[in-house]
Amino acid sequence: MASHPGNDGPPPLLGRRAPPCVLLLCHPIEFSLLDRPLPDNFRFLKPWESPLPLDDFLSSADARPAEAILTNGRAPVTADMLRRLPGVRLVFTSSAGVNHIDLAECRRRGIAVAGAGDAYSEDVADLAVGLLMDVLRKVSASDRHVRRGLWSSEGEVALSSKLGGKRVGIVGLGKIGLKVAKRLEAFGCAVSYNSRNTKPCVPYPFYSDVSELAANCDALVICCGLNEQTHHMITREVLLALGKEGMIVNVGRGSIVDEKEMVQLLVQAELEGAGLDVFENEPDIPEELLALDNVVLSPHSAVFTPESFSDICNLAVGNLEAFFSNKPLLSPVLYQ
Amino acid sequence: MASHPGNDGPPPLLGRRAPPCVLLLCHPIEFSLLDRPLPDNFRFLKPWESPLPLDDFLSSADARPAEAILTNGRAPVTADMLRRLPGVRLVFTSSAGVNHIDLAECRRRGIAVAGAGDAYSEDVADLAVGLLMDVLRKVSASDRHVRRGLWSSEGEVALSSKLGGKRVGIVGLGKIGLKVAKRLEAFGCAVSYNSRNTKPCVPYPFYSDVSELAANCDALVICCGLNEQTHHMITREVLLALGKEGMIVNVGRGSIVDEKEMVQLLVQAELEGAGLDVFENEPDIPEELLALDNVVLSPHSAVFTPESFSDICNLAVGNLEAFFSNKPLLSPVLYQ
Numbered sequence A, B: 001m002a003s004h005p006g007n008d009g010p011p012p013l014l015g016r017r018a019p020p021c022v023l024l025l026c027h028p029i030e031f032s033l034l035d036r037p038l039p040d041n042f043r044f045l046k047p048w049e050s051p052l053p054l055d056d057f058l059s060s061a062d063a064r065p066a067e068a069i070l071t072n073g074r075a076p077v078t079a080d081m082l083r084r085l086p087g088v089r090l091v092f093t094s095s096a097g098v099n100h101i102d103l104a105e106c107r108r109r110g111i112a113v114a115g116a117g118d119a120y121s122e123d124v125a126d127l128a129v130g131l132l133m134d135v136l137r138k139v140s141a142s143d144r145h146v147r148r149g150l151w152s153s154e155g156e157v158a159l160s161s162k163l164g165g166k167r168v169g170i171v172g173l174g175k176i177g178l179k180v181a182k183r184l185e186a187f188g189c190a191v192s193y194n195s196r197n198t199k200p201c202v203p204y205p206f207y208s209d210v211s212e213l214a215a216n217c218d219a220l221v222i223c224c225g226l227n228e229q230t231h232h233m234i235t236r237e238v239l240l241a242l243g244k245e246g247m248i249v250n251v252g253r254g255s256i257v258d259e260k261e262m263v264q265l266l267v268q269a270e271l272e273g274a275g276l277d278v279f280e281n282e283p284d285i286p287e288e289l290l291a292l293d294n295v296v297l298s299p300h301s302a303v304f305t306p307e308s309f310s311d312i313c314n315l316a317v318g319n320l321e322a323f324f325s326n327k328p329l330l331s332p333v334l335y336q
Helices: A029-033 A054-059 A079-084 A103-109 A121-137 A139-147 A150-154 A175-186 A210-215 A236-242 A259-267 A306-324 B029-033 B054-059 B079-084 B103-109 B121-137 B139-147 B150-154 B175-186 B210-215 B236-242 B259-267 B306-323
Strands: A021-024 A043-045 A068-071 A090-093 A112-114 A167-171 A190-194 A219-222 A247-250 A273-276 A295-297 B021-024 B043-045 B068-071 B090-093 B112-114 B167-171 B190-194 B219-222 B247-250 B273-276 B295-297
Touching (some): A054 A079, A079 A103, A090 A306, A103 A112, A112 A306, A121 A139, A121 A175, A121 A219, A121 A247, A121 A273, A121 A295, A121 A306, A121 B121, A121 B139, A139 B121, A139 B295, A167 A175, A175 A190, A175 B175, A190 A210, A210 A236, A219 A236, A236 A247, A236 A259, A259 A273, B029 B306, B054 B079, B068 B306, B079 B103, B090 B306, B103 B112, B112 B306, B121 B139, B121 B175, B121 B219, B121 B247, B121 B295, B121 B306, B167 B175, B167 B210, B175 B190, B210 B236, B219 B236, B236 B259, B259 B273
Parallel strands (some): A021 A068, A090 A112, A167 A190, A219 A247, A247 A273, A273 A295, B021 B068, B068 B090, B090 B112, B167 B190, B167 B219, B219 B247, B247 B273, B273 B295
16 A cells, blocks of 8 residues: 655656646545545646536647546546547546446557555445345334334334344455455355356355356345446346345445346335445436335445545555556556 | 254143143243244233233232243343242243343242343344444445435435444453454454453453443443443443544443433534444433434344244243253353
């Protein structure tokens, strides 16, 4: 992890006189929410301070000097954009996913890409377990029950379900999925998984078919990234295989699940519950979910902690400094 | 664990002709919620089916044959009651706590007492971690934010706090506390504890003084039982030692915490948050808590799972059968 710059002055960046120019594709909330200044050994272009619309700004002379782009998961880096910014040699995204970046175009142009690496995986794994716990043990639903004054008027809440002994299928056993598994083991859950490939060094049963995984589980936890292979990977068929008492947690991306089908099954009680940090059309979520007591809704905030944000600020600065000092990136994204 | 009776017929109870008579001090919801019949090798007295008020019923001829009492944590077993039921030789409570039973009077009368033993400790430990997670990661608060439509209108929620690295002090390192510790270790928390005595075989730092524990922690998790020593053990001073960013989780009993002081500190933001499954005057809870976004309120439902209820039904039947067959109790409560 790069140290916080400023104490010993900025490191020399290849002896350049003018600081490298970095285009901020969106407001860097990780810095602003922590009241952390942007490092002064770079010049940052802030399109939102320009009177021009973003598209026009990117074609303007102001954007021309950009040698790097900083973005997050919500601001796409397209082939067209890269064509208009021929000086760009590095893209850093503060997101865990990279599905918003045209990696093929980056590869074609020799543009390096760096991402959040492992900075978020503990927080995301924590929230995955928290959402599963909440759906099973009805934590949010019980809180609503009490706040509405129903404990004294209507008595006890309905029975919830024990976490221990549950068969939990992890979809995507990467950095996040492995941490979810470790946590769930401490609760006595029986973990199995689906992933692109079987992992030779893990003790959990592997299912190459996600429907088969679902059929053998009480809950699925979606931890994989979004790409062409995983888009709508969780179909109606998979959800039906999970069964009426099945639960789904999604901390990956909304579009990994066929959301329309999932909502329908939840409404029809063909699925027991869901804990969702991600949705297909954020921040809009299907109206039907708002009326359901057996879902827990989280506003894509799995990484919204000062700890994760501090790590990502360090990574952003560290990758920029490394790149412009001809050193290896701290958290490179490998092209497929 | 006793097996479910019925398959091989009830076991012989000391060759008695008439089945032992068991007074149900309250409706046995563990059986009714699971649609599980009461075992037919006992005769159950159900005061709520009598036109008499409970007190009168207990003095009536109908109650006279009672040889055992089944109760839960909400129906006290008093010295006066035991005086009126001289045939009682066993009290079984389906609760983890036994503070509602006059143990001194039981000892004086040679009445055996059995309780929930370890049946609930996993569920209670799970909910303790769930409440801590919810308070730290703002799960319920985020769910409210989304359900009110504020995600699209007001944007992101406030930052929440990472679980990993938090210093968590467990008050009462018994069956439940140890399970909380094991779970929190998987999240990377630094566990320390206060207990009646230091536990020689655990790796966590021990604090004999609960204020000192609080001063060295980010969160306290109250897991101990309620007795004269622990009543209002968590004073204003302890909570102030925890500090403005401190959080408290209570899955023990409401009266272990000085609730009035805790509520005041939460309202004044002298305490960061609270996750509470228990309260001093259940089901009534302090009105001020309902308005706070940084508390999670749970209606004393830590053990409300079919799994725990099934275990407790087995224990109730198993202890009764053991007692009336002159065998050792499955989950005896040892008098102090």
